[in-house]
Amino acid sequence: MLLSLQNLGKSFGDTVVLQGIDATVEKGERIGIVGENGAGKTTLLKMLCGEYTPDEGELQFTRGVSLGYLEQNSELDPKQDVYGEMRRAFSPVLDAMARMQVLENKLEHAPADEALLEEHARLSAVVDAADGYNMDVQIKKVLSGMAFGPETYGKSVAVLSGGEHTRLRLAKLLLQRPDLLILDEPTNHLDFAT
Structure with a gap:
């Protein structure tokens, strides 16, 4: 197992964005997260990457697992080739x-x-x-x-x-x-x- 999510939840003020999320990711798996705009997909990814802290539940990575995150709108250095x-x-x-x-x-x-x-x-x-x-x-x-x-x-x-x-x-x-x-x-x- 690379990653485990147990009863994960996140709110912004009074707005509940995610609630009761359970999942595991095993080595070699490819998983897609599909949902409507505003459903919390990016919020979940940002929690996985440590940018947001879950308000409830547990998020665990296997020790030593390295993450790579391709954000929607990340920038490159325009001065570089x-x-x-x-x-x-x-x-x-x-x-x-x-x-x-x-x-x-x-x-x-x-x-x-x-x-x-x-x-x-x-x-x-x-x-x-x-x-x-x-x-x-x-x-x-x-x-x-x-x-x-x-x-x-x-x-x-x-x-x-x-x-x-x-x-x-x-x-x-x-x-x-x-x-x-x-x-x-x-x-x-x-x-x-x-």
Whole structure:
């Protein structure tokens, strides 16, 4: 089990949005939440992601489960190009690599410094866990799978169509390899083939 909901409820003032929600999500399952506008679908998703706190009931994730959330109207950095925006998914890895380089320079002068060696090992684990040395291969693979060819890598995020914007947000999210992927109206702005 990845997720369990028991008697979940949420109200805003006197308006009850959700009440008595029970569900479990197992690894490998694909679940769709369908309902009329205003039925509380996005509210439920925001509770799953921790943006809202349930007023009643229990929400439990299996320990160590990572979440990826594609919001309806999330934004990308308009100053970035397509490839640069994808690299932002690796910010912790890039930061770790930069810090490792600084430590390596310090270790040249103090090769036995235990504190420097421990920090380097910790940062190296961050890079290895994300397969950071293959980041560009991962980015190109995901971009290709989301119909972004090499000719689009330098395209400004600011000029992307609605569908391209959605596909790029999803591609960036897929790079993070979450255990549980939560998509709020993921087909908005996409054509039928996409």
